[in-house]
Amino acid sequence: MTSNVDQLWNENQELRDRNRELEETLEAIRSGEVDAIVVSRGDQQQVYALEGADRPYRVLVENIQEGALTLTATGMVLYANAAYAAMRQLPLPGILGTLLRDHVAPRDREQFDALLEISLTGACRGRMSICSGTASFPVLVSMTPIVVDGGPKISVVVTDRRQDYGRLRLLARMLDSVVDAVMAADPDGTIIYWNETAERMYGWRAAEMIGRQVFETSYTSMPEEEARRIFEELVSGETWSGEYVVCHRDGHCFPIHDNKAPVYDEDGTLIAIISASHDISESKRAEEALKAYASQLKLSNEELQRFAYVASHDLQEPLRTIVSFSQLLDRRYRGQLDENADDYLGFIVDGGQRMQALIQDLLQVSRIETSAKSLRPTDAGEIVTYALRSLEKPLEETGGTVTVEAMPCVMADPAQFEQVLTNLIGNAIKYHRRGVTPAITVSAERHGDWWEFTVADNGIGIEAEYFDRIFEMFRRLHTHDEYEGTGIGLAVVKRIVERHGGTIRVESTPGEGSTFFFTLPAV
Numbered sequence: 001m002t003s004n005v006d007q008l009w010n011e012n013q014e015l016r017d018r019n020r021e022l023e024e025t026l027e028a029i030r031s032g033e034v035d036a037i038v039v040s041r042g043d044q045q046q047v048y049a050l051e052g053a054d055r056p057y058r059v060l061v062e063n064i065q066e067g068a069l070t071l072t073a074t075g076m077v078l079y080a081n082a083a084y085a086a087m088r089q090l091p092l093p094g095i096l097g098t099l100l101r102d103h104v105a106p107r108d109r110e111q112f113d114a115l116l117e118i119s120l121t122g123a124c125r126g127r128m129s130i131c132s133g134t135a136s137f138p139v140l141v142s143m144t145p146i147v148v149d150g151g152p153k154i155s156v157v158v159t160d161r162r163q164d165y166g167r168l169r170l171l172a173r174m175l176d177s178v179v180d181a182v183m184a185a186d187p188d189g190t191i192i193y194w195n196e197t198a199e200r201m202y203g204w205r206a207a208e209m210i211g212r213q214v215f216e217t218s219y220t221s222m223p224e225e226e227a228r229r230i231f232e233e234l235v236s237g238e239t240w241s242g243e244y245v246v247c248h249r250d251g252h253c254f255p256i257h258d259n260k261a262p263v264y265d266e267d268g269t270l271i272a273i274i275s276a277s278h279d280i281s282e283s284k285r286a287e288e289a290l291k292a293y294a295s296q297l298k299l300s301n302e303e304l305q306r307f308a309y310v311a312s313h314d315l316q317e318p319l320r321t322i323v324s325f326s327q328l329l330d331r332r333y334r335g336q337l338d339e340n341a342d343d344y345l346g347f348i349v350d351g352g353q354r355m356q357a358l359i360q361d362l363l364q365v366s367r368i369e370t371s372a373k374s375l376r377p378t379d380a381g382e383i384v385t386y387a388l389r390s391l392e393k394p395l396e397e398t399g400g401t402v403t404v405e406a407m408p409c410v411m412a413d414p415a416q417f418e419q420v421l422t423n424l425i426g427n428a429i430k431y432h433r434r435g436v437t438p439a440i441t442v443s444a445e446r447h448g449d450w451w452e453f454t455v456a457d458n459g460i461g462i463e464a465e466y467f468d469r470i471f472e473m474f475r476r477l478h479t480h481d482e483y484e485g486t487g488i489g490l491a492v493v494k495r496i497v498e499r500h501g502g503t504i505r506v507e508s509t510p511g512e513g514s515t516f517f518f519t520l521p522a523v
Contacts, residue, residue: 064081066160067084067139068081068083068155068157068158111128124142127161138160141156181256181277183275184272185275187270203249204249221253234273241257241260243258256280258278323349326345330345374413380410398432401440402440404442408446411523413500424493427490428457440457451520453520459514470506471494497520500521
């Protein structure tokens, strides 16, 4: 009987203790000392905010993926949803009542304090890392001031950025098979990815580089101030591309071409700066070799031009002697020897004269560079007039006419420009159709920074298969008996036009005429 009484007494004492705890809790609630209640049902825990305005908010945020918290003005956690608890890998009781500042990685706590102060008067957000066990993970923290029952509170949304960085790492892994070294840094300049090609190119393993600042100069010769300036431009949304020298872990240095760009998530938030670099050592060596070859080729070309000038100049005198005495023999002894002798003398004179013409043309070719003048503003109308004066005799002999349309001012070497027009108009006169009076038109049309000149005729025309060949040195389409010349005139024209940076081409219909087009730079 006594034990039953004792048992009832003990059970009543437990009830009295629980009633006393409930009365103390209710008193604390009435006094405003308690903002939320944690109710445990087995393994399930639920937080009930006591302010009426928080209840619909709590129902909403319990079903979102972002972490949601309510803080006091001092940063103490009054409420946290299940998503945030899952991020921290902690039960809710281990979060409620703590300072959110203590959840933040030590290096970011000053930034958190600044955001907390700002959030009392206005919305703000920032990037930082949240601790999880012995590690940490990147988050975006958004804070908004709210008022509940007349008291200031802070609503906080924590967005886990690990998924974004995971996608970035997946992208970089896909690039492991390419020849470029891929590196990514977070917006603060901390390296967060370093691919396999980068490991091979620089000799540093990913584990050694991740976590370091991109501004460190251990593997690049770029000054730190320059690296920071470029990084600031990238963070502001710019892209960057350029060349600089980097160093391998073993100490040898080499040039790279680097492309850098910012990477954003679907909300437009900057999540990383990505860099793709390519070793250009081979191309640089090839470029230097090409420059050396070009220099040697230029020197060889200059020597060849000097040789052509000297050889053709020195050949003039003995050839002039041969031609002069051959003509003298022909005049004095023609008819006094047999017919064969007369023919032989004629061949010698004709051959000598043709040789003189070839040498003169070779001198003309060599002077394209050796006697060239700098380009200057030139009145094309005046140049056409000078060219026509030198062609007065063949025009009179053929009865030809030249129509000159409005001419522009161009950048040219006047003497060489005149040579181009003289050769083209002269050819139009020479290659006229028998029985047809030559009619030639010279015109010009502006195309951007260039003037395109045309010299059109009604002559014999040219077959399409010869359009390119006629600009080759000593290329003739007709025998010497049909038309005089050495076949060097159009080659000279082409070289002069190309020296001016222009181009030349021809359009023609056999039996109807030809039109030559060439370009010169506008003033």
